[in-house]
Amino acid sequence: MKRLSLLMFSWGLLITSLFCPVSAAWYQDKQGIMGTNIQVEVWSEDENLGHQATTAVMVEMERINQLMSPYIDSSELAILNQQAAQHPVKVSKELFDLIALSIQLSLETQGAFDITFASVGYLYDYRNHQKPSEQQVKSLLEAINFRHLQLNEQEQTVSFAHPKVKIDLGGIAKGHAVDNAIAILQAMGIQHALVTAGGDTRLLGDRRGKPWMVGIRDPRHEDKQAVILPLVNIALSTSGDYERYFEQDGQRYHHILSPQSGHSSYAVQSVSIIGPRSTLNDALSTAVFVLGVQQGMDLINRTPGYDGIIMDNQRKLHYSKDLTAQ
Template sequence: MKFNLVFAVCVLFSNHVQAKWTSANASIMGTNIHVEVWAEEASLAENAIQTVFDEMQRINQLMSPYIESSELSKINRLAALKPVIVSEEMFNLIELSVGLSMETEGAFDITFASVGFLYNYQEKIKPKTVQFNQAVKAIDYRHIHLNPKKTSVAFDHPDVKIDLGGIAKGHVVDTSIELLKGLGIQHALVTAGGDTKLLGDRRGRPWMVGIRDPRNKDKQAVTLPLSDNAISTSGDYERYFEQDGERYHHILSPKTGKSVHEVQSVSIIGKRSTLNDGLSTAVFVLGVQAGMDLINKTPGYEAIIMDKHRKMHYSKELKR
C-alpha cells in the first residue's frame, strides 16, 4: 500500500511539472512557427500561444506580398503612381529597412523584390533575360521616398517592388515576445522560420538553440546556450532550386539581382530580432570579410558564418 501511495504521488508530481511547459506549432507567414511557454495555469499557456499565433496572422495580413489586400501589396501597386499613406507600424519598418540599407551600403535592400518576384522557387522558374535586365534597374533603396509627417511611401521608379521578408519575421517575433510579457509570461521561446527570440531562460538553465547544417536539415552545425536573447539565421537552403549546376536561392545581391554564393548561412545574435533578421541578410550578401567587419563594429551583435567551403567563422566576441 505504501508503494502504491508513493507511486501515485510521483505520477501527480510528474504531470504537474510537465503541464507547466506548453508548446505548439503552426504554419503562418509561409514558414513554420514554434512557441513554448511556461505558465502556472494551462489556460494562461493556451491563451499565450494563441496570442502569438493571432499576432503572426495579423502581421501576415499586413505585410504579405502574396495577399492582394495586404498593405504591402497596396504599396507595390500604387506607390510608383502616388504617395501611399500607410500605418505607423508599416512606415516604421520600411524606415528601419531604409536605414539598414544606408548602414550596410545597400547590402540589405527591400527593393530586391523588383527582381525577386520574378522567381518561383517551387516551380523552378527564373526570370527571362529581358525581364531581368529591366527589373534589375529598379533595385535601389534610394527609389523609396518616405514622408514622416504624412506616414506615406512613394517610389520614383515605375518597376520598384518591395518585400519585407528579410525583416518582417524578426519584427513579429519581437512583437510576440512583448505580448507574452504583457500576459505575465516570464519564460518563453518564439520561432518564426529562421528567427528565434527567448524570454528569460529555461527555468534555471539556458535554452539550447541549434543552427542547422545548410546541407543537412537533420543535423545541427552549432548549438548555442542562450537566455533572454535572440538569434536569426539566413541560409541558401530556405527557398531555392538547382538548374544546370547552379543554385538559385532567394537571397539576392542588390547590386547584381542574382543569388549570392560566397556563404551558405549566417546567424546573428542580438537582443532585437528585427535587426538580427535584417543583419543576417546583409552579412550574407556582404560575405565573410566585409560581413564580419560590419558586425564587429555593431555593439551588442555577434555573427556565425558558414562559408561556401563549409568553414565556420565567428565574430570577435564569440571567439573570446
C-alpha cells in the first residue's frame, strides 16, 4: 500500500511538472542605453526563452542607438548632420522612413514637432548647465524648419537645404525602438511584456489576468505619481520638463524646445499620450507639450485612437475628451 502511495505521489509530481513548468516566471532586465533607462519585463514558461527575450530587447535598443544617436560620430544620423548640407546622403530605409514620418508629423502638428530643432538644440548642454546666447539662437533660428529637409525616395537620400540644419530624433526614436522591441517579442512567442525607454512604455497583453499599473510621474516630485493608470495591450509616452534640464537664475532650461523660439517651452510641465503605437505617442507628446493646453488638446481630440493627459504650468491636470467621458 505504501509503495502504491509513493507511485501515485510520483505520478502526481510528474503531471504537475508537465502542466506547471518550474521555469515559468517574469524575466527582467534594466540597462542604460540611448541616454536613458531601458527596462524590459516578460513572462515566459521557458527560462531560456525568457533570457533570450530580454537580451533581444537590449540588443535592439543598442542597434538603434548606434544608428540614430547624434552623439555617436559613426551613427547614420551623425554622418547625415555632418554631410547633408553639402550633398545628398544615402541612408538606410529605416532611417529614411523615420525622417519621412517626422516630416509628415511636422505638417500635421503645424511645425510643433520638428526634428530640425537640433539646429539650435545642439548648443544646450544640460549636464554642464550651458545654453546658447540670445545672439546664437537668433542666428540659427531660421535653420529650424522641417521644410529644409529634402528627401529623394527613389535614391533613398536626404539633404539639407540650409547650411546650418541639424536634426535630432530624440522625440521619436525611443518610441520607434520600443515598437521594434515589442515586435521582436511577439515574433518570439511572448504574450505578456512591458518595454520602457525613458518616458516611452508599451505593454504586450496584460499582467497575467490583471492590468498593468503604469504611473505618470509628478513633474516636481521624483518619488510621486501624478496619475496611475490600469492599462492593457497599449502604449503610453510622457514628455516632461524634468527629463533633461538645469536651473539658472530661477529659470528652468529643459530639452523640449519650441521650434518657433529656440527656447524651452513653458506652457505645461508634462504631457502623456496613450495610444497603440509608441512611435506616434512619442512624437505627439512632444508636439502637444510645445502647443500648450488648448491647441494640444485640440490635436489629441482630433487624432483617432489616441488620448492624452496634460499637467499645465499651474500643475492642473487636463484630460482628453474620451478619458473624461469614461
